[in-house]
Amino acid sequence: xxxxxxxxxxxxxxxxxxxxxxxxxxxxxxxxxxxxxxxxxxxxxxxxxxxxxxxxxxxxxxxxxxxxxxxxxxxxxxxxxxxxxxxxxxxxxxxxxxxxxxxxxxxxxxxxxxxxxxxxxxxxxxxxxxxxxxxxxxxxxxxxxxxxxxxxxxxxxxxxxxxxxxxxxxxxxxxxxxxxxxxxxxxxxxxxxxxxxxxxxxxxxxxxxxxxxxxxxxxxxxxxxxxxxxxxxxxxxxxxxxxxxxxxxxxxxxxxxxxxxxxxxxxxxxxxxxxxxxxxxxxxxxxxxxxxxxxxxxxxxxxxxxxxxxxxxxxxxxxxxxxxxxxxxxxxxxxxxxxxxx
Amino acid sequence: xxxxxxxxxxxxxxxxxxxxxxxxxxxxxxxxxxxxxxxxxxxxxxxxxxxxxxxxxxxxxxxxxxxxxxxxxxxxxxxxxxxxxxxxxxxxxxxxxxxxxxxxxxxxxxxxxxxxxxxxxxxxxxxxxxxxxxxxxxxxxxxxxxxxxxxxxxxxxxxxxxxxxxxxxxxxxxxxxxxxxxxxxxxxxxxxxxxxxxxxxxxxxxxxxxxxxxxxxxxxxxxxxxxxxxxxxxxxxxxxxxxxxxxxxxxxxxxxxxxxxxxxxxxxxxxxx
Numbered sequence: 001x002x003x004x005x006x007x008x009x010x011x012x013x014x015x016x017x018x019x020x021x022x023x024x025x026x027x028x029x030x031x032x033x034x035x036x037x038x039x040x041x042x043x044x045x046x047x048x049x050x051x052x053x054x055x056x057x058x059x060x061x062x063x064x065x066x067x068x069x070x071x072x073x074x075x076x077x078x079x080x081x082x083x084x085x086x087x088x089x090x091x092x093x094x095x096x097x098x099x100x101x102x103x104x105x106x107x108x109x110x111x112x113x114x115x116x117x118x119x120x121x122x123x124x125x126x127x128x129x130x131x132x133x134x135x136x137x138x139x140x141x142x143x144x145x146x147x148x149x150x151x152x153x154x155x156x157x158x159x160x161x162x163x164x165x166x167x168x169x170x171x172x173x174x175x176x177x178x179x180x181x182x183x184x185x186x187x188x189x190x191x192x193x194x195x196x197x198x199x200x201x202x203x204x205x206x207x208x209x210x211x212x213x214x215x216x217x218x219x220x221x222x223x224x225x226x227x228x229x230x231x232x233x234x235x236x237x238x239x240x241x242x243x244x245x246x247x248x249x250x251x252x253x254x255x256x257x258x259x260x261x262x263x264x265x266x267x268x269x270x271x272x273x274x275x276x277x278x279x280x281x282x283x284x285x286x287x288x289x290x291x292x293x294x295x296x297x298x299x300x301x302x303x304x305x306x307x308x309x310x311x312x313x314x315x316x317x318x319x320x321x322x323x324x325x326x327x328x329x330x331x332x333x334x335x336x337x338x339x340x341x342x
Numbered sequence: 343x344x345x346x347x348x349x350x351x352x353x354x355x356x357x358x359x360x361x362x363x364x365x366x367x368x369x370x371x372x373x374x375x376x377x378x379x380x381x382x383x384x385x386x387x388x389x390x391x392x393x394x395x396x397x398x399x400x401x402x403x404x405x406x407x408x409x410x411x412x413x414x415x416x417x418x419x420x421x422x423x424x425x426x427x428x429x430x431x432x433x434x435x436x437x438x439x440x441x442x443x444x445x446x447x448x449x450x451x452x453x454x455x456x457x458x459x460x461x462x463x464x465x466x467x468x469x470x471x472x473x474x475x476x477x478x479x480x481x482x483x484x485x486x487x488x489x490x491x492x493x494x495x496x497x498x499x500x501x502x503x504x505x506x507x508x509x510x511x512x513x514x515x516x517x518x519x520x521x522x523x524x525x526x527x528x529x530x531x532x533x534x535x536x537x538x539x540x541x542x543x544x545x546x547x548x549x550x551x552x553x554x555x556x557x558x559x560x561x562x563x564x565x566x567x568x569x570x571x572x573x574x575x576x577x578x579x580x581x582x583x584x585x586x587x588x589x590x591x592x593x594x595x596x597x598x599x600x601x602x603x604x605x606x607x608x609x610x611x612x613x614x615x
Contacts, residue, residue: 038416054415054440061439062411182539183519188430191408198410199432201439315386315413316404 015289018282022296026071026303033067033303034059038314061201067303068209069200070320073261074271074302076212078294080254081272082279083219084141086226086287087250088148090159091335094273095258098159099140099166101269104255104262105193106173107136112192113177113185130208134259140166141255145247194319195266197306208260215256216295218249223287226250230285268305269321270328271298277335355462358443360420364467367406368425370593371447372397374463375423377594378472386417388428392561393587393595411436423463425449451523453485453597460594481597488601492529497608499554501530505540506560506586514543520590521559527600528607530555548573555607558583559590580610 035041041059045052077095084093084100095101111132147162174193178186225246228236237243261268275298276290283289302324309320365386366372372391375381384397388406391397403413407429414422414437422428422437422444437444447462449455457477464473491497503521505513515521516537525532533553534543548556556573558565558581565583573579588599 038410038412040416057440058412058415062415062436179541186539187405187407187427191405191430196408199430201432201436204432310410310412315410315416316389316402317408317410317413 015283015286015293019289019293019296022293022300026296026300029300029303030067030071033070033307034063036307037063037310065200065202065205066197066306069205069264070197070303070306071299072209072212073197073265073268074275074298074300074305075295076216076257076261076298077268077271077302078275078298079216079219079291080257082276082287082290082294083222083226083250083254084272085276086229086290087247087254088144088159089230091277092160092273094270095137095254096267096269097273097332098144098163099170100137100144100255100258101262101267102167102170102174103140104133104137104259105267106170106177107132107134107139107259108263109174109177109189109192112189113181127207130211130260130263133263134211134256137255137259137262138252140170141251145251191319192266195268195321195324196309196317196319197265198310198317200264204264208264211260212257215253215260218253219257220291222246222249223291226287226291265320267321268302269325270332271302271324273335274328274331275301277331354445355447355465357468358421358445358466360443361467363418363420365403365414365417365419365422366391366424367403367409367422367428368447369393369406369587370459370591371423371425371463373591373593373595374460375467377460377476378464378467378469380467380469383467385419386414388424390587390591393591393593409433415440415442421445421466423447423466449592451520451527451592453481453488453527453600456592456594456596457481457485459592481594484597484601488527488597488604491601491604491608492527494608497529499530499607499611500533500551501525501528501555501557502533502543502548502553503557503559506558511542512545512548513540516541520592523592524559524589524596524600525557527596528604530607545572548579553579554611555579556581557603559586561586563588580607582606582610 035043039055039058041055046056046059081094084095084098085091087093108129111129115128144162144166178189181189225236225241228239228241229243229246231239233243276294279290279293279297283293305323305327306320308323310317312318362383363385364375364383366375366384367388369390369392372384372387373393375384376394376397384400386401386403387397388404388409389402390406391400401417403417404410406425407427409428409430411433419442422442424444424446426446426449428434428446434444445466447459450458460473460477460481461470464470503515503525505515505521514534514537515525515532516534516539517532518538519540521540522532522535533548533551534541556579558569560583563583563585565581570581573581582603584599584603588595
């Protein structure tokens with residue numbers, strides 16, 4: 001116990017400077033993401049030019065909510081990824097790999113499709129969509145957890161196989177809704193599934209970001225419990241952790257975080273996998289460092305991915321998940337190669 | 343630059359204040375602008391604007407239902423002209439807040455609907471006289487000819503319209519689709535008028551129902567020999583291919599395309615006469 005505490009504290013100094021550096025980098029990325037885009041915006045003309053009304057509006061009404069959504073979704077996915085990896089004691093637990101994102105997408109898609117045929121739902125769409133997405137994510141996470149209780153601790157391979165099965169099940173549900181959808185809803189779905197932060201606006205952003213913030217905060221408070229859980233559940237229990245309470249909290253909070261993000265942005269893959277791993281490589285596995293640093297790095301990487309998505313082929317845009325997955329999937333392969341004994 | 347009036351998506355065909363720089367979302371609208379000789383006003387198009395070929399060289403702001411707000415604004419349009427299905431709604435709401443004037447043109451899948459669409463676009467741009475002349479000279483006579491051919495005695499074939507199908511799945515036009523509307527234009531009865539929307543169908547269903555025609559709608563209207571003969575043994579079923587944009591786009595070329603196909607099919611149906 002003593003040595004474990006020492007190890008955790010020994011990294012204290014560099015960890016704080018790393019956090020400070022990440023926070024600065026996040027702010028810098030945010031400013032870059034605000035200033036770069038298809039429309040040229042110069043800081044000078046914003047303040048001095050009377051004709052810059054349109055540019056100010058683009059900055060405040062279009063780019064700012066988009067950057068905030070990207071940052072929050074990225075932070076949320078990375079924190080949820082880190083917490084789920086801690087909970088399952090498995091480094092490959094990633095919201096989109098194990099099916100949590102698909103569950104959220106299934107919930108959201110049911111609202112898009114059913115909402116199109118039930119006009120009564122239409123005015124409620126801004127609330128029913130996030131609620132359905134969170135419910136879908138919760139359902140999948142609870143199922144995964146129940147499955148792991150029933151059949152014991154997941155090995156790395158098992159969790160991926162279960163993830164494949166859950167994703168396949170969600171795909172069936174999504175497929176049914178696609179089959180039911182009319183032409184217009186179908187084409188909306190196709191692009192919605194690929195993820196984009198371009199739909200952000202302040203009025204939909206504020207409830208979703210509030211939900212993400214509220215559901216992310218408990219995860220920051222649970223870092224010590226997550227650390228002790230790594231020793232095993234009974235060990236953690238004897239060290240004074242209310243294991244059931246912790247698990248319930250991690251499941252609901254990470255599902256709500258992912259669900260709120262998916263509701264506004266669609267599926268953004270691999271952020272929850274790549275970010276916590278990068279942080280662990282540098283700062284070690286202590287959750288008190290991994291979780292806050294993942295939030296910062298997740299925000300940075302997602303803002304950068306969105307910046308690429310909207311500038312690479314301007315004036316058109318590509319789905320942001322194409323970028324995160326193009327970077328994340330090779331990283332995933334590298335992780336597998338690294339983990340295999342030669 | 344700031345726009346005079348607060349923008350919102352309108353569906354009315356009224357002249358706009360400034361149509362000097364137009365961003366287009368929808369292939370048929372692009373075709374209409376070219377037809378009216380207003381192509382120099384186009385500053386950006388969407389990815390469905392593939393005809394005429396020169397339209398493809400214009401900056402693209404994405405797929406008609408996945409437009410990019412900032413990408414659109416970066417082309418500094420004074421007007422967004424789109425099909426009624428342009429979107430996503432969130433992007434339109436953003437553009438609305440910026441105050442960019444947007445008009446979504448009503449879509450109606452008939453020859454008359456096409457002419458109304460052309461008149462509507464022309465009225466918005468202040469080119470009504472030109473449109474009236476064009477319609478009077480070419481499209482109205484074509485429609486009359488189409489109506490006459492369609493009304494020919496005994497012409498009531500059963501047909502299937504298949505979308506693309508290069509992936510191997512046969513996706514057929516059901517009710518409330520542009521495909522069924524096109525079949526109606528050529529006076530054919532849709533075998534799949536009971537299913538709603540575009541749905542994958544089994545070749546066996548088609549074979550056992552023995553439609554008179556199987557029409558493949560695909561870009562370029564090319565068809566392989568094996569596809570052409572794929573339904574041949576079903577007893578009298580004829581396979582033809584038409585260009586997707588030309589037929590299902592319901593733009594200025596669609597009336598002519600329908601007439602051409604109708605004449606071709608009537609020629610094939612009665613080879614002995």
